[in-house]
Amino acid sequence: xxxxxxxxxxxxxxxxxxxxxxxxxxxxxxxxxxxxxxxxxxxxxxxxxxxxxxxxxxxxxxxxxxxxxxxxxxxxxxxxxxxxxxxxxxxxxxxxxxxxxxxxxxxxxxxxxxxxxxxxxxxxxxxxxxxxxxxxxxxxxxxxxxxxxxxxxxxxxxxxxxxxxxxxxxxxxxxxxxxxxxxxxxxxxxxxxxxxxxxxxxxxxxxxxxxxxxxxx
Ligand SMILES: CC(C)(COP(=O)(O)OP(=O)(O)OC[C@H]1O[C@@H](n2cnc3c(N)ncnc32)[C@H](O)[C@@H]1OP(=O)(O)O)[C@@H](O)C(=O)NCCC(=O)NCCS
Numbered sequence: 001x002x003x004x005x006x007x008x009x010x011x012x013x014x015x016x017x018x019x020x021x022x023x024x025x026x027x028x029x030x031x032x033x034x035x036x037x038x039x040x041x042x043x044x045x046x047x048x049x050x051x052x053x054x055x056x057x058x059x060x061x062x063x064x065x066x067x068x069x070x071x072x073x074x075x076x077x078x079x080x081x082x083x084x085x086x087x088x089x090x091x092x093x094x095x096x097x098x099x100x101x102x103x104x105x106x107x108x109x110x111x112x113x114x115x116x117x118x119x120x121x122x123x124x125x126x127x128x129x130x131x132x133x134x135x136x137x138x139x140x141x142x143x144x145x146x147x148x149x150x151x152x153x154x155x156x157x158x159x160x161x162x163x164x165x166x167x168x169x170x171x172x173x174x175x176x177x178x179x180x181x182x183x184x185x186x187x188x189x190x191x192x193x194x195x196x197x198x199x200x201x202x203x204x205x206x207x208x209x210x211x212x213x214x215x216x217x
Contacts, residue, residue: 116165193217
């Protein structure tokens with residue numbers, strides 16, 4: 001089971017909502033007064049607007065992790081592992097996290113097992129055909145109009161969420177992984193245990209988004 005949350009007032013809702021299980025929080029980013037750690041400043045891109053967006057995402061991730069662990073946000077440290085995957089470095093815990101976002105929106109996912117999340121604007125774009133598995137191309141080629149516009153972001157967010165749960169991102173060849181419209185995952189190079197998976201639509205500041213989350217055993 002995945003617990004999906006949006007536009008929360010984290011002070012009131014999150015501690016109760018995010019205590020256990022897999023939780024995904026999708027939010028519009030706002031300025032945050034939480035002071036960045038030296039690691040946050042070092043890992044942030046060097047220039048705005050990417051730097052500001054990263055620091056707001058990181059501050060929000062620290063608050064969400066703090067709420068889950070029942071500690072002060074100032075005591076939470078998050079860093080990137082060698083592959084770029086985010087990790088909770090302090091306090092010591094078995095919590096796994098995943099992050100997705102752009103300038104002014106973000107999704108943060110947490111679970112006790114490897115987890116991946118991806119969130120994308122839900123709008124019609126031409127699929128990047130060369131990055132798709134043949135099965136995915138077949139699915140999309142049989143669809144037209146709204147059906148294709150709906151299917152592609154689902155397939156793509158699910159694939160990115162799975163690649164993040166593996167901790168590999170696009171270090172893996174995305175054409176070797178086929179996502180189905182029922183969120184089936186065919187991986188030609190691995191046989192992972194999928195504990196849970198799902199999609200959810202969010203409306204953030206009036207814009208439609210689709211988020212996918214995968215938790216591995
Ligand atoms: C992970 C990846 C799929 C994310 O793609 P994206 O759509 O651009 O960005 P998203 O906003 O959805 O996700 C960004 C988050 O992914 C996370 N991430 C990065 N590398 C990751 C990895 N290997 N595993 C899991 N998560 C990863 C980071 O937490 C990052 O957020 P942060 O910088 O705020 O901490 C992509 O950046 C990737 O594959 N990176 C690693 C490999 C790489 O850089 N290859 C070279 C390009 S082909």
